[in-house]
Amino acid sequence: MSVTQLLFWFLSFLAIGGALMVVISRNPVHSILFLIITFFAISGHYILLNAQFLAIVNIIVYAGAIMVLFLFVVMLMNLNADTEPPHKSKYLLYGGTIAGASLMLVLVAAIKQSSGTIEFKTGNIGLINTLGKTLFTDYVFPFEISSVLFLSAMIGAVVISKKEA
Amino acid sequence: MPFNYYFFLSLAFFFIGIIGVFPRRNAIIIFMCIELMLNAVNLLLVAFSKMHNLQLGLDFPNIGSEAQVFVFFIMVVAAAEVSVGLAIIVMLYRNTHSVDVNFLNRLKN
Numbered sequence: 001m002s003v004t005q006l007l008f009w010f011l012s013f014l015a016i017g018g019a020l021m022v023v024i025s026r027n028p029v030h031s032i033l034f035l036i037i038t039f040f041a042i043s044g045h046y047i048l049l050n051a052q053f054l055a056i057v058n059i060i061v062y063a064g065a066i067m068v069l070f071l072f073v074v075m076l077m078n079l080n081a082d083t084e085p086p087h088k089s090k091y092l093l094y095g096g097t098i099a100g101a102s103l104m105l106v107l108v109a110a111i112k113q114s115s116g117t118i119e120f121k122t123g124n125i126g127l128i129n130t131l132g133k134t135l136f137t138d139y140v141f142p143f144e145i146s147s148v149l150f151l152s153a154m155i156g157a158v159v160i161s162k163k164e165a
Numbered sequence: 166m167p168f169n170y171y172f173f174l175s176l177a178f179f180f181i182g183i184i185g186v187f188p189r190r191n192a193i194i195i196f197m198c199i200e201l202m203l204n205a206v207n208l209l210l211v212a213f214s215k216m217h218n219l220q221l222g223l224d225f226p227n228i229g230s231e232a233q234v235f236v237f238f239i240m241v242v243a244a245a246e247v248s249v250g251l252a253i254i255v256m257l258y259r260n261t262h263s264v265d266v267n268f269l270n271r272l273k274n
Contacts, residue, residue, distance in 0.1 A: 008166060012174055019178055019201055023185040028193055035197055042204055045174075051211050054236055058207075061240050066200070066247050073251050074193060077258050085190040085265040096187025100180045107176055116168035116216040125218050125230040126211075134230045135237070146241045153245035157252040 004120045008048060015041035026081040028074045032067060039063040049118070051126030171212035178205035192254050192264045196247075203243050207236045 018038035025031045039062045046055035087093070124130055135143055178201060185198030214232030221228050254264060261268045 005166065008170070012170075015174070016177055016181070019181045022194075022197060022201065023181055023189075028191060031194055031197060035201070038201070039204065042208055045208060046211060049211055049215050051215075051233055054207075054211060054233055057237065057240060061244055062200075062204070066244060069247060069251055070193065070197065073255060076255075077264065079191075079193070079264065083263075085263065085267070087188045088190055088267075090188075093184075093188040096184055100183035103183075104176055104180050108173065111169065111172050114168060114172075117219065118166050118168050118171065118212060118215045119219060120166065123215060123218050123222065125214060125227060126233055130227055130230050131233055131237070134227065134234050138231070139234050139238075142238060146238065149242065149245050153248050157248045160249065160252040161255050 004048065007044070008120075011041045011044040011048070014038075015045070026084055028079045028084070029071070032070050032074060035070075036063050036067050039067070046126075048120050049126065050121055050123055053126060053128045053131050168212060168216045172209065175205040175209035175212070178202070178208070190265050190267055192257065192266050195266065196250055196254070200243065200247070203239060207239055210236050210239075 015038050018034045018041060021034040022031045022038065025034060039058060043055045043058045043063070046052075046058060182198045182202035182205065185201070186195050189195055189198075210232045214229035217232070218229035257269070258264055
């Protein structure tokens with residue numbers, strides 16, 4: 001087993017364990033910290049797949065900006081394990097597990113026979129050079145539209161969280 | 166590395182996200198599980214793009230980079246969504262002094 005494969009398994013277990021702890025943990029602050037670990041592991045996967053741009057963007061946007069926003073809100077509300085509302089009824093948990101497991105079963109059965117392979121650390125489609133060319137030639141209009149989306153999201157967030165005068 | 170492994174990994178993420186959304190009543194935890202599901206889809210899209218490029222890359226060198234641009238746009242939309250969603254949660258907390266989503270069923274009447 002090569003170093004890259006070892007790294008793949010290590011990052012996979014780290015990410016799955018972090019994601020499980022997000023769901024299990026009672027304290028919302030711990031959940032957020034485990035989610036940050038998960039996002040770093042996913043960024044490691046992107047680096048393994050040679051998607052360097054997405055790895056950096058994932059760290060900056062998700063682990064940096066979004067998770068800090070979550071932490072800020074949780075600490076503003078002073079949430080901890082004591083203020084955590086109790087779970088909904090057990091039936092909902094069982095129903096969710098069964099529904100999710102059925103979805104998983106169908107998808108696993110559908111894809112099990114596929115013979116596609118992936119090579120680590122090769123290919124240049126994930127480099128900033130290639131992605132920049134694609135983004136600013138074929139997808140320049142959606143790129144500009146996304147700035148309008150950000151503007152509307154910013155105004156919306158300000159209007160929603162404003163105290164009613 | 167077979168492509169299946171990445172598929173099963175993303176599927177496990179998505180499944181954990183589903184299990185997190187169903188029983189919890191804390192709106193912030195539910196929101197975080199939705200982020201987890203979005204990341205599962207992102208990882209799968211990147212894996213698909215690599216597989217596609219490996220199969221057709223000799224004829225079309227840049228094939229598959231559209232998927233990664235798409236992942237970039239998913240991240241853009243997720244960032245906008247988080248800012249608005251957290252604003253809504255803050256307003257929910259200000260009105261009910263709790264982040265329990267069961268309080269939201271008063272919207273029914």
